[in-house]
Amino acid sequence: xxxxxxxxxxxxxxxxxxxxxxxxxxxxxxxxxxxxxxxxxxxxxxxxxxxxxxxxxxxxxxxxxxxxxxxxxxxxxxxxxxxxxxxxxxxxxxxxxxxxxxxxxxxxxxx
Amino acid sequence: xxxxxxxxxxxxxxxxxxxxxxxxxxxxxxxxxxxxxxxxxxxxxxxxxxxxxxxxxxxxxxxxxxxxxxxxxxxxxxxxxxxxxxxxxxxxxxxxx
Amino acid sequence: xxxxxxxxxxxxxxxxxxxxxxxxxxxxxxxxxxxxxxxxxxxxxxxxxxxxxxxxxxxxxxxxxxxxxxxxxxxxxxxxxxxxxxxxxxxxxxxxxxxxxxxxxxxxxxxxxxxxxxxxxxxxxxxxxxxxxxxxxxxxxxxxxxxxxxxxxxxxxxxxxxxxxxxxxxxxxxxxxxxxxxxxxxxxxxxxxxxxxxxxxxxxxxxxxxxxxxxxxxxxxxxxxxxxxxxxxxxxxxxxxxxxxxxxxxxxxxxxxxxxxxxxxxxxxxxxxxxxxxxxxxxxxxxxxxxxxxxxxxxxxxxxxxxxxxxxx
Numbered sequence: 352x353x354x355x356x357x358x359x360x361x362x363x364x365x366x367x368x369x370x371x372x373x374x375x376x377x378x379x380x381x382x383x384x385x386x387x388x389x390x391x392x393x394x395x396x397x398x399x400x401x402x403x404x405x406x407x408x409x410x411x412x413x414x415x416x417x418x419x420x421x422x423x424x425x426x427x428x429x430x431x432x433x434x435x436x437x438x439x440x441x442x443x444x445x446x447x448x449x450x451x452x453x454x455x456x457x458x459x460x461x462x
Numbered sequence: 463x464x465x466x467x468x469x470x471x472x473x474x475x476x477x478x479x480x481x482x483x484x485x486x487x488x489x490x491x492x493x494x495x496x497x498x499x500x501x502x503x504x505x506x507x508x509x510x511x512x513x514x515x516x517x518x519x520x521x522x523x524x525x526x527x528x529x530x531x532x533x534x535x536x537x538x539x540x541x542x543x544x545x546x547x548x549x550x551x552x553x554x555x556x557x558x559x
Numbered sequence: 560x561x562x563x564x565x566x567x568x569x570x571x572x573x574x575x576x577x578x579x580x581x582x583x584x585x586x587x588x589x590x591x592x593x594x595x596x597x598x599x600x601x602x603x604x605x606x607x608x609x610x611x612x613x614x615x616x617x618x619x620x621x622x623x624x625x626x627x628x629x630x631x632x633x634x635x636x637x638x639x640x641x642x643x644x645x646x647x648x649x650x651x652x653x654x655x656x657x658x659x660x661x662x663x664x665x666x667x668x669x670x671x672x673x674x675x676x677x678x679x680x681x682x683x684x685x686x687x688x689x690x691x692x693x694x695x696x697x698x699x700x701x702x703x704x705x706x707x708x709x710x711x712x713x714x715x716x717x718x719x720x721x722x723x724x725x726x727x728x729x730x731x732x733x734x735x736x737x738x739x740x741x742x743x744x745x746x747x748x749x750x751x752x753x754x755x756x757x758x759x760x761x762x763x764x765x766x767x768x769x770x771x772x773x774x775x776x777x778x779x780x781x782x783x784x785x786x787x788x789x790x791x792x793x794x795x796x797x798x799x800x801x802x803x804x805x806x807x808x809x810x811x812x813x814x815x816x817x818x819x820x821x822x823x824x825x826x827x828x829x830x831x832x833x834x835x836x837x838x839x840x841x842x843x844x845x846x847x848x849x850x851x852x853x854x855x856x857x858x859x860x861x862x863x864x865x866x867x868x869x870x871x872x
Contacts, residue, residue, distance in 0.1 A: 352562045359669035361569035367662025372580035374654040378641035384592050402606045404678030410607030412678045413695035419611045421711045427618045428718035431861040434630045435722040447637045543750045
């Protein structure tokens with residue numbers, strides 16, 4: 352069982368766990384965490400693929416690793432935007448429900 | 463000489479791992495926050511310190527060894543600060559309630 | 560022996576991921592997520608991706624963890640409503656089946672990966688001498704796939720514009736983050752005076768060493784942004800108002816310089832983002848030095864969030 356195989360299967364399980372979390376979590380922040388789990392699972396899979404491409408004296412294929420660095424930073428920026436959206440929703444309505452029939456907080460609406 | 467250094471490394475790292483284990487068990491078993499913080503500082507100071515001491519003979523040179531020591535000191539600083547902040551929060555919360 | 564270590568690390572990672580999903584409180588889940596991100600760094604070391612390990616520990620674990628913990632603290636009062644809205648057993652069973660199916664399909668793909676593995680490492684090592692950097696990941700990021708890095712820098716600025724646009728009208732262009740009243744003689748203020756000099760040196764060193772060793776500007780910029788965040792949270796400095804001209808100029812200066820060098824490449828070397836012979840190292844250094852402050856500023860402002868208050872006139 353080489354490291355890429357072990358972590359490739361770990362990545363598949365992470366995607367499964369993350370998908371489960373996205374479906375069943377009622378709180379949007381938990382959905383965001385689960386979504387990040389899916390993302391890190393995909394990154395780990397790409398990392399395992401990069402490790403399998405070790406050649407020419409390098410420990411891993413550098414092209415997927417460079418793509419991963421880009422991916423991790425972009426995933427963080429998306430998470431930051433999502434958190435800002437959540438906090439604005441909370442400030443406006445006093446709750447973070449995504450239900451269509453939610454009523455606005457009585458003290459909110461001061462845009 | 464090399465074998466003696468290797469044995470010393472293994473002993474030090476094992477001792478460090480033991481302190482980490484003890485700190486984790488204490489984190490799970492102690493009743494309140496303050497005693498858990500007290501136990502975690504053992505893991506931070508002694509555990510990490512012994513691991514660093516065990517890794518020093520295997521470091522690639524003086525600068526790498528100095529970097530290891532720096533890591534230990536920074537982890538100590540962070541651990542001490544956070545422990546103090548958590549303990550003060552717990553204390554003010556208990557005084558208020 | 561090594562396989563046992565890898566299996567142990569993978570098991571820990573999966574256990575933390577499960578804890579993040581099933582924890583009762585959002586705060587506990589966020590702390591678990593931060594620990595998960597830090598543990599992923601070990602996974603990356605085992606996969607021989609040291610640059611990725613650094614960025615995962617800094618951004619994936621550190622910055623994202625702090626971001627969601629801050630959000631969990633502000634959203635504590637919504638916990639009750641979320642608990643009341645939990646899904647019933649049939650929906651959970653369906654979710655387990657669906658996630659299990661997806662995980663099984665992915666695992667089957669992992670086990671069916673082609674052997675010998677296709678790789679671009681020989682091409683990278685053959686062309687790396689022309690770039691003048693010894694770290695292959697840096698060479699890929701700034702020479703062979705420079706377009707990706709340029710677009711990434713622009714995407715970060717776009718995300719920041721998105722975050723800023725979430726300010727209510729009455730604080731449009733104000734300061735992000737709530738003001739923190741912290742004891743000026745307390746230990747947090749003390750640490751916020753001691754740590755930033757060390758952090759700045761460490762950040763610039765990791766940035767500088769990224770040319771030949773694992774490291775790079777993203778990792779270094781994250782440490783610089785974290786030091787500013789620490790100083791802000793300890794009350795030593797305040798977040799700047801987002802309508803200041805110097806702030807906006809500093810944010811776009813990095814991507815603009817990158818873009819300008821790329822345009823110059825169409826004239827001097829025949830393609831966008833191509834480097835003329837012999838100038839590759841100089842141009843790469845110029846791009847990195849231009850991007851570092853913009854990146855640190857962008858990451859700091861993304862963490863600080865949308866404007867929350869107007870500065871005093």
